[in-house]
Amino acid sequence: MKFDVIIGLEVHVQVMTKSKMFCSCPNRYGSDPNTLVCPICMGYPGVLPVPNNEAIRKTLLAGLMCECNIALYSKFDRKSYFYPDMPKNYQISQYDLPFCEDGKVVISGKGLSKEFVETKPIGITRIHLEEDVAKSTHFRQCSGIDFNRAGVPLMEIVSEPDISTPDEAYIYLTALKQIMQYADISDCDMEKGQMRCDVNVSLKSPESPTLNAKTEVKNLNSLKAVHRSLLYETERQSEVLEGNGQLIQQTRGWNDDIGETYILRTKEDAADYRYFPEPDLMPVEISSDYLEKLKKEVPETPAQRCARFIREFAIPEYDASVLTSNKSCADYFEKCISFGSDAKKTSNWTMVELLRELSQANKTFDQCPVNPENFAELIKLIDNKTINGKIAKAVFSDMFSSGKTALEIIDEKGLKQVTDxxxxxxxxxxxxxxxxxxxxxxxxxxxxxxxxxxxxxxxxxxxxxxxxxxxxxxxxxxx
Amino acid sequence: MDEKSQDVDIKHIAGLARLNLNDSEISRYETDINAVLTHAEQLSKVDLSDVSPTAHAVSITNVIRNDDEGVSMSRSNVLDNAPDVLDDELIKVPVVISSNSEDSA
Known part of the structure; x- marks a missing residue:
């Protein structure tokens, strides 16, 4: 039997700020353990947290980019639970009055399985702001806690259960990542835990109006793990239902090494978080003036930029989507065009030669040894037939490794095309x-x-x- | 005061707060907590139809700070306050879960 798959995602994104959410400790990755902490983020008694204005601004910006309604009045709440990663025994979060609600992210393109997904809006239920918790490392006999991450501003982006396939989930996450990067809200480096994902998945038989019990899979830390865990869960739940078994609501973990989910807890021992308003923090009011000002700061979204590239530079949709999938790639391409190189040729050269050299050298666009001006010059030299395409590839390789300009290399090596x-x-x-x-x-x-x-x-x-x-x-x- | 307004599961509440209560404590808290609830129940009888909801007891908003980086504590001070330490850099706690899951919330 074929089931409908219903997927909703909860995505945690660390907000890029100088200081933490409620104290002035640096918000920085990779420092020695327990060196970026103070009485506030350690949860000592009697301390007073104060919210970081910039973290709130960036959360509102994320909301605007996801077409959310921005709450003019919101507040923080305490979420109670006992775990060594949070010594206060509560996490400051937002319960009933989050900063952003009711938005959407429009997805389309190729998923991880290379299947093409048609344009589809994925609803955003809410985006709220909270504090990240400490990082635990588990050993055989004990666990070790590093509090550097505790108190880092963390957005939780909750989607509607609008996602139907692992590919759609993959594209949605990629789109979210691009939005955050475009607006400088977060680098979303999943290896550094700057973006983490929980998935909710349940099955429904097409004839039945009711959903079967859902499973939540927690702490997925790569796009691939999200995709794989969804495939695995869909399969697992189908097998239970096909064998006339009963699914129970549960929370599961993901073992990336063996590619399986495993049970963490069932509904019976579900956490009871006892939310209540955080008495130490005053509610936040957003003035309409401030909101108007913020709306003007909203940058072009990746989707808007993609559409503009197709319109302005007359390049194919595929090219535009590849180029705009990474903000610094799109910036690089646009800079080249401003130096007068042909758009379609520049697009081909960027997508093939440049991306290949960068990935081989394990470099980002910001670290590219060939600047846009010199890259544009190389393409112009092909266009005016100074060199042919094949030689240009060798010249480019040389430019990339030596940092010389195309003309310097052509002169040195006598590579000028013979047109005599x-x-x-x-x-x-x-x-x-x-x-x-x-x-x-x-x-x-x-x-x-x-x-x-x-x-x-x-x-x-x-x-x-x-x-x-x-x-x-x-x-x-x-x- | 002795009137039982609701059936309060003291064992459940104590469990949430990680408190281990004996039988006499359970019956004492049952009385106490019910008294608190009965008291609070009186408030629900007040007519609030003309009052807009509030999210906080204090009517101040926007106590926020600029995103300025300050100075953290020294690690030795941090670890001095910990019950146990691992490799002079991590705070050591008993094993929480046996799986390879990393976080709780």
Whole structure:
């Protein structure tokens, strides 16, 4: 039996700020354990937390980018639970009056399985702001706690159960990540825990109006783990239902090594968080003036930029979506165009050559040794036939490793394309004389023989002949 | 005061607060907590139809700070206050869960 799959995501995103959410300890990743802490984030008795204005501003910005309604009045609440990662025995969070509600993120594109997903809006239930908890490392005999992360501003973005496949979940998360990066809200580096995800998944038989009991899978820390765990859970729940078994509501963990979920707790011992208003913190009021000002700060979203690239630069949708999937890639591309290189060629070169060199060198666009001006110059040199495409690839490789400009390399190595017909004619004659069989085949109309002869000319010219010119001249020579 | 307004499961509440109560304590808290609830119940009889809801007892809003980085405590001070320490850098606690799950909330 085939079931409908109903998926909702809870995504935690650390907000990029200088200081923590309720104290002035630095918000920084990778420092020595327990060096970025103070009485407030350690939860000592008698301390007074004060909210970070910038964390609130960025949360509102995230809300605006996800088309949410912004609450003009909101507050913080205590969520009680006992766990060593939070020594206050409560986490400051938001319960009934979150900063942002009722938004959406429109998704489309290729999922992890390369299947294409049609444009679809995914509803955002709410975005609230809370404090991150300490990091626990578990050993056989004990656990060790590092409080550097405790108190880092953390947004929780809750989606509506609008997601139907692991691919859609993957694309939705990618879209969220892009939005956060575009607005400088968060780097969303999942390896650093800056973005973490819990998934809720339940099945429904198409004939039945009711959902089966849902499973929540917690603490997925890569896009791939989200995708895999959803596949696994869908399969697991289907098997239970097909065997006429009963599903019970439960929370499960994910073992990435063996690719399976495992049970953490069932509904019977579900946490009772006893939320109540945080008495130490005053409610937050957002003035309409401030909100208007903030709306003007909302940057172009990745989807808007993609549409603009198609419109303004007349490049295919595929190109535009690849280029805008990463903000610094889109910035780089646009900078090149401003130096006058052809849009479609620049797009091809960025997506193929540049992305390959960057990934091989394990570098980001910000660390790219070839700046946009020099990259644009290289493409212009192909366009005006100073060098051919094949040589350009070698020149680019050289530019990437040496940091020299294209013209410097072309001059040094004498790579200028030969467009002098007398010079090329010599190579053409040589190619024709030394290859009687292909010449005969070409005369009989076999076009692949032409490619072979052009190849010979290129070889004799050490790759410098203009291939189009060579091809024309071979045909002329044999006519 | 002795009137039982609701059935309060003291054992459940104590469990949430991680309190281990004996039988006499349970019956004492049952009386006490019921008294508190009875008292609070009187408030629900007040007509509040003209009063807008409030989220906080104090009518001040926007006590917030700028995003300025300050100075943290020294690690030795932090660890001095911990019951036990691991490798001079982590706070040592008993094993919480046997799985490889990392966080709670």
């Amino acid at each position: 017909t007398d010079e090329i004619l010599q190579f053409v004659k040589k190619a024709v004389e030394s290859n009687p069989t292909p010449v005969q085949q070409l005369k009989e109309g076999k076009s692949t023989a032409l490619n072979f002869l052009v190849g010979q000319v290129m070889k004799f010219s050490k790759g410098k002949a203009n291939p189009q010119l060579a091809s024309d001249m071979i045909k002329k020579e044999l006519s």
